[in-house]
Amino acid sequence: MKSALLALCLASAASVHGADREFNDIVRAISEEFHTRPTTIPFFGIVNVFAETLRPAGTRHIDLAVFEHLSDSVREGRNLPEMIQGAVGHSWKPFVKVHSYKSGETVLVYMRQEGPKDWRLLLTSVEREEATVVQLRLNAEALAQWVKDPEHKALRWHGEVGE
Amino acid sequence: MKRILPVVLLLGLPLAAQEIKMPPGLDKLAAKASEVVDVNLDGALLQLASKFLSDKDADEAHVKQLVGGLKGIFVKSFEFDEANQYSQADIEEFRAQFRPPAWSRIVSARSKKNGENSEILLKTDNNQISGLVVIVTEPKELTIVNIIGNIRPEDLRDLGGKMGIPKIDVGGAVKQSDKKNNDKKEDEK
Numbered sequence: 001m002k003s004a005l006l007a008l009c010l011a012s013a014a015s016v017h018g019a020d021r022e023f024n025d026i027v028r029a030i031s032e033e034f035h036t037r038p039t040t041i042p043f044f045g046i047v048n049v050f051a052e053t054l055r056p057a058g059t060r061h062i063d064l065a066v067f068e069h070l071s072d073s074v075r076e077g078r079n080l081p082e083m084i085q086g087a088v089g090h091s092w093k094p095f096v097k098v099h100s101y102k103s104g105e106t107v108l109v110y111m112r113q114e115g116p117k118d119w120r121l122l123l124t125s126v127e128r129e130e131a132t133v134v135q136l137r138l139n140a141e142a143l144a145q146w147v148k149d150p151e152h153k154a155l156r157w158h159g160e161v162g163e
Numbered sequence: 164m165k166r167i168l169p170v171v172l173l174l175g176l177p178l179a180a181q182e183i184k185m186p187p188g189l190d191k192l193a194a195k196a197s198e199v200v201d202v203n204l205d206g207a208l209l210q211l212a213s214k215f216l217s218d219k220d221a222d223e224a225h226v227k228q229l230v231g232g233l234k235g236i237f238v239k240s241f242e243f244d245e246a247n248q249y250s251q252a253d254i255e256e257f258r259a260q261f262r263p264p265a266w267s268r269i270v271s272a273r274s275k276k277n278g279e280n281s282e283i284l285l286k287t288d289n290n291q292i293s294g295l296v297v298i299v300t301e302p303k304e305l306t307i308v309n310i311i312g313n314i315r316p317e318d319l320r321d322l323g324g325k326m327g328i329p330k331i332d333v334g335g336a337v338k339q340s341d342k343k344n345n346d347k348k349e350d351e352k
Contacts, residue, residue: 147212
């Protein structure tokens, strides 16, 4: 019981530690661009305890960083999609990119294979008010759902996380 | 291979992806567009997705069979708030990549009514279809679909709305607006 409690405490304390360098680089790039830091999500680490066990929708790990109230920030004015592309590097494949000037929304999705059954998706969405960086560790079936309808899935995921 | 390499280099295509080359003029369109969508699915991803398509459902089984012969799907679409944001010269520069004998234009449809033009260019290697490109131009929209692999133009209809491919009416046009309506319907479910 004690060890389970300790594991939960450790998990809840975890934030973006253990995430890939690229995830942290994107978070840093957004932080520098908007002079802000991601919102602290209490007990988010617990999500991964459950994800690792229950694998909801084929997802076994989630890293998440949410930036809020971006319109209050003074921007550096750099080209964010280019910065994100630079942070991601070549080991991640570009998967889906949706950019709407009308809504000021950019969604960039990259993917990388980690092993025969393990894939990672790196999603970044930036809106006028909010930015979200998500890294998902998925099984092949979950990734296949993305491939079947990439654009719609990216926009829907962005909407769900952003809510 | 010796024959393929110079062609690939000539077109400036990355070997891994075999993406078609976007001329600088078209690349710059992103800045003018109200919406840009870019989908890149390589062969490995397509094969992975096809494994999870059902053999029992007739439609899915058919798509599975089609996707099994593909090595890549690349979609790029631009939507503009105002008409005529891109020039015919940009389109011509892009189209110039698809020269005979490897490429042949098999469909070209023009609609004076709504200013919509669509064309399908087919690539063949040793009498085998090895890919196709769909270019659809409308006053406020530009869509380019590049499918690498063994695909027949008539299969486009069945692949429309799947794997990032807009709904395509062979001999007609890519119905982006239809796709969006379908997306909305799915969102409402």
